[in-house]
Structures are given as structure tokens and as C-alpha cells.
């Protein structure tokens with residue numbers, strides 16, 4: 438098992454542009470080649486349309502430097518708060534909000550989501566909508582009982598988190614605690630959406646390596662149910678095996694989970 442990578446290692450070694458190029462780069466990105474990004478975009482689109490997930494406020498936990506995961510949500514929420522531990526990632530998001538030049542190009546994701554919404558070609562409008570809907574980018578540590586501490590926000594209608602919790606937790610016990618911490622941000626009746634990779638222990642970003650908790654669908658269902666959630670949807674995307682990519686990130690599949698908070702625990 439890989440030694441747990443704590444938040445300080447993200448702070449020191451996580452390079453936003455290298456991460457985006459490695460995982461989302463057109464054609465060769467790991468999550469492009471294995472279909473994970475399109476899978477997440479399609480599932481998000483369904484959740485926020487026919488799935489009926491909606492409301493006023495949403496928090497995206499651990500977006501890193503990425504925005505693709507919010508492209509459908511910005512059509513149904515008035516306010517998105519983006520919350521990540523790493524300073525460099527929050528700075529990268531702030532640059533994106535200001536449309537600074539030279540940043541990662543999200544055109545393929547924008548095209549894909551606009552097509553799903555039947556608005557092909559409306560890429561600039563979509564980007565603008567998301568820029569307006571992200572109201573703040575704040576520091577967050579999911580291991581704290583209030584992950585946004587010292588900020589206290591009114592409870593939100595949706596907590597979305599893709600590719601973060603498997604990085605932030607050293608074991609299953611810690612994962613359960615993090616789910617309770619995130620639940621404290623959410624209204625009863627609100628939704629949690631988790632996008633994650635399964636079966637993995639490490640991922641690489643440039644010369645740095647980060648640990649991952651080895652997750653399974655069964656564990657995720659159990660931890661959500663035990664902590665007051667009803668699992669509405671869970672879909673697994675098996676991964677095409679590719680040795681080169683497997684050395685960069687050793688997951689066996691991806692998962693999308695949507696759950697409703699039924700009670701406080």
C-alpha cells in the first residue's frame with residue numbers, strides 16, 4: 438500500500454497545468470482515453486435534468502484546477518462555491534474566472550455538454566454562464582468537521598465532489614468521517630454527487646506521486662447508507678486496460694454516485 442499523501446504534499450507538489458494535461462489533455466489524457474470524462478459529463482447532465490437534482494446553492498469539493506464537472510450544474514444552481522485545499526489550484530480557478538490567457542483549453546468538454554443540452558455551438562455562452570455562477574473559490578479541508586472553516590455557509594442543496602475524496606482519505610474510517618463532514622454542509626433532502634475511481638492506490642502528476650484509497654462500489658454504497666443517505670444512482674465504468682496509462686494511474690474503473698440526504702446523523 439502506498440504511503441498516505443497528506444494535504445501538505447498537494448500544497449508543495451501538485452502542478453495544476455501538468456495535472457490537466459496528463460488527465461484531460463485532448464486525445465492522450467488518461468480520463469479522455471479511458472472515457473471517464475465523457476462518462477462523468479453524461480451522468481452530470483442526466484442528474485441535473487431528468488434526475489431532478491436542483492436547487493439554489495451547490496459546493497464543489499476538491500475541483501482542483503478543473504471546471505468540466507460543473508458545466509451542467511451551472512444551468513440549475515444559482516450559486517456554486519468551489520472549495521479546494523491547494524493554493525495553486527484555487528489560484529488557477531481564479532485565473533479561469535478572469536479569462537486569463539494561456540490556461541487549459543476546455544473546448545472538447547464544452548462542446549460535449551452543449552451537444553447534450555441541444556445547444557451545439559453555444560460554447561462561449563456556456564463558459565460565461567459558469568463563470569457567473571461560481572460565486573467564490575475558497576479553501577477547504579474535508580477532514581475538518583466544518584470543511585470550509587473558518588467560513589460558515591448556510592446549508593446547500595447539493596455537494597458535488599469528483600476525484601477528491603479518494604485522495605484525501607487514508608483509510609475507510611477516515612472516508613466515513615469525511616462523508617459526515619460533507620453531510621454537515623448539506624440540507625436534509627439535498628444531494629451528494631460523487632465521481633471517483635475504483636481499485637486504485639496511486640496516481641502520478643509530473644514527477645510527483647500521490648496515494649489513493651482503494652475504493653469499491655460496495656464500500657461507497659455502505660458508507661453513504663450508514664451515514665443517512667439513500668443511494669439514488671450508482672454506475673460503474675470499467676476501464677480499458679492500457680499499460681502506459683496504468684502506470685500513471687492504476688484504477689480499474691470509474692464510478693458515479695448520486696445520493697439523497699435523508700436525515701442528520
Ligand SMILES: C[S@@+](CC[C@H](N)C(=O)[O-])C[C@H]1O[C@@H](n2cnc3c(N)ncnc32)[C@H](O)[C@@H]1O
Pocket residue numbers: 443444447451498499500501502503506520521522523526577578579580599600601602604605
Ligand atoms: C486528483 S485532484 C482532483 C481534481 C478534479 N476534481 C478532477 O476531477 O480532476 C484532487 C484534489 O483534491 C484536493 N484535496 C486533497 N486533499 C484534500 C483535503 N483534505 N481537503 C480538500 N481538498 C483536498 C487537492 O488539492 C486536489 O485539487
